[in-house]
Amino acid sequence: MGASNAMSPTTSKASSIEDAMPVMEEIRTKESKAQQKQPENGNALHLVQSHLSNHDMPVTTEFREVDEEQYLRFSPPRKIVIVAVLSFCSFLAPISSTSILSGIPEVAATYDTTGSIINASNALYLAFMGIAAPFWGPFSQVWGRRPIFLVSAFLFFAFSIGTALAPNLPAYYIFRVLTAFQGTSFLVVGSSAIGDVYEPRARATALGWFLSGTLIGPALGPFIGGVIVTFCSWRVVFWLQTALGGFGTLLVFFFFPETYPHLDKSEVTEKPAMEKAQYLWHRVNPLRVGILLFTYPNLFFAGIAAGALVWNQYSLLTPIRYVLNPRFNLTTPIQSALFYIAPGCGYLVGTFMGGRWADHTVKKWIQKRGRRVPEDRLKSCLVFLGIIIPGCILVYGWTVEKAAGGIPVPVLAMFLQGVAQLFCFPSLNTFCLDVMQSSGRSAEVVAGNYMFRYVFAALGSGLVLPAVEKIGVGWFSTISAIFLVFAGCCVWATTVYGDEWRTKIDAKNRDKAAQSTNELPPPPQGEKKAEV
Template sequence: MRWFGYWDEGGQGVAENNSSFLKPLRQVCISTAFLFACCSLGTALSPNLASFFVFRILTAFEGTSFLIVGAAVLGDIYRPTERATAMGWFLSGTLIGPALGPFIGGIIVTYTSWRVIFYLQTALAAVGTILAYFLLPETIHQTKTHLLAGLPLRKQASVLARLTNPWRVIALFKYPPLTLISLCSSSLVWNMYSLLTPIRYVLNPRFGLTTPMQAGLFYLAPGAGYLAGTFVGGRWADHTTKKWIEIRGERVPEDRLRSGIPFLGVAIPASVLIYGWSVDQSVGGIPVPVICLFVQGVAQLFCFPSLNTYCLDVLPELGAEVIAGNYMVRYLFGAMGTAVVLPAVESIGVGWFSTISAGFMVVAALAAAATVKWGKGWRDAVDEKRRAARTQKMEGVAGEETAETARDARGGVAENGEKV
């Protein structure tokens, strides 16, 4: 069920981005926070498994809105040399939650009912709704509703369909850097969920644990890593950006990615390999997986702020769309990782599955390095093609108008009986 929720979150990212074209960001955030609370309460009160599934899907459908809208708000408020620091704090919640949630859930189901988990989630969502209502400012200067003013109904429908077309988001992947950065984000999410999902099934037998609460203690390690990384990951990305501004004399969005490449290509893969093979071969005690989970947690907070902030910087006028597309792809990989990890571990073992995940992240690091080196040229080439296509289209329209004017002129002369 969890993998389907992540797939649902990926699709919802595109939908919420489209709605933000027409509604203020504050309104979108508050309305989806309220609906998230309602769906969480519906999950807690579910009388049967079918209704539980429905409300969990709806909860995931609403939950992704905060990721898209929150990133867009940060892009509106903070300067490029400050965004990654703010993004680090923002993303810490999205990472610490999945890490600490199983620990808290383990305590709850050990001593009380599973429904209490969703009552707690409802309460947290209600607090978030109230805080958003009173504290969240409106940062968007103008929505696209002005494009509909004064148009006939049929034309309004046409413009509305164009503005909310999901292809607006998908079409951005014609930019190679955006495709490669989505691959980088996807490798991290794949690693995160394929690492966290099977902890109980992998570590309980390894260390003779018997209760959900005991297994939940292992989630504290990555949670502590995410928390520790919050304080330094975003700042490191902003520091790298400032450093390369001094070197180049200008800001190039791709330079920000340099801050995360060593962590994506070395620190996280090494931690995952040591974790996987130590568990697979029963080498070392409890400290080995705990340290590895902590280190990869810290390293992820050095990667995510630079990747997410790059999405805001690379096409500033389309930052929300770029973020939405990135989340769509990363959660598809998160869904796949969650779905395949248990069958894969049972089939090939946790060691070899960890090797596959580590290899995926090394490839992603190479993709990030390629984006740093050639990304600006790729973007310029795509923009040049788009400008040429627009120019050709405008020339074609102008030519048709000229030809039509000439035909009208000849027709008018013929009607007067004069020689054409």
């Protein structure tokens, strides 16, 4: 090649730099504009997505929650401590609902009454857990999670002492009811607190641990009670409950922070007395929970599903001593109490899988849709709710009725239905937290769901013994299975149409609010418009 066409390395390099200058200048201009649009924050390392516009968003396929900042307030170890405290407290009220089942004949003998009367006190306990639910949810949205937890934990401790010392049957009933009213706070406010600190794609796993306490408690309660009643007085059951309540109070005081992100007490403190009373009544009115539950079909159907599961749980656990003792010739409370271990182990095994399965299902549907739809989570429990649990209950009921299969068959059926329930409850509970979180009403939705649960728990606990005596355990189990299948159909309809139902009702509510605003009467002509 000739000298005229040759190009030195220096010349080539200079030419390349000159060619790259316009590109580099364009990059610097874009970076400068981006920095001007970012808020001044020394810790910012990249563009932050705007919640108001898609303009200038970085190109990414990763899904982001709108309110993701609130889930960064606590470190992962602190979140684990919060879940551990809440899980222990969630164990208290449910274990109290069944711990005396193995000692019902002994309690009846103390108060010179019948086992049916004492069993009615357990049904009343569950009924008041349902009645209390609509109160605790709204209370926690006004005063915060921590104050409500502290008060209810201390009162649970105090009323447990009253039950242990009850001198007669009316006092026993009164203190049982008061204990139940406090205990529901652990379940409603505890679920809401987990929703405060865990984002939707991860919270079902945490809720699985929390709910394990609510399910393992009723299963292990009769076993613990059976051991105590065999060797000690039945009152020791409630002294143990007192000790657990006192320990829970200390845990809440030292390790449970305020988690509610929307707490603003100035809304209450800065108002005049009359306006403050009206505001508080509007915010804590328990009727809000019922209205919300019956306004949205998806919330109502989720309540039906939760109610069917708890009906099945308590109608299975309540009559074990009366049904299985004569079936297998058992003679002591501790022998029948051993049967409660099977569903308890099932709940424990399900804890490790149910929540993770619900979170996995949500993530899978987010990838398909590109957005999160709360009802998609319910797809994770359809098979368990509509097929597996009803099948287990039918096997349990008819093998006991027909005296077939010996001890292993009902034990295995109770274990498998226990595992399946932990695939259902995390899905239902997390759906309740997700579906109204943007409007700040998650605690009310959870409260309504627990109201359904414990109303049906009271019905199941109160009706199972008379029904089994009249129609047999096989046919009663068939009724429970049909109820579960119906609930499964309701949940399936919610997964298909729930998003559409919710969107239509929200739009109708917005239109109604706008119409009421536009229809405000104008001031009379000639008068000055009053200031608001």
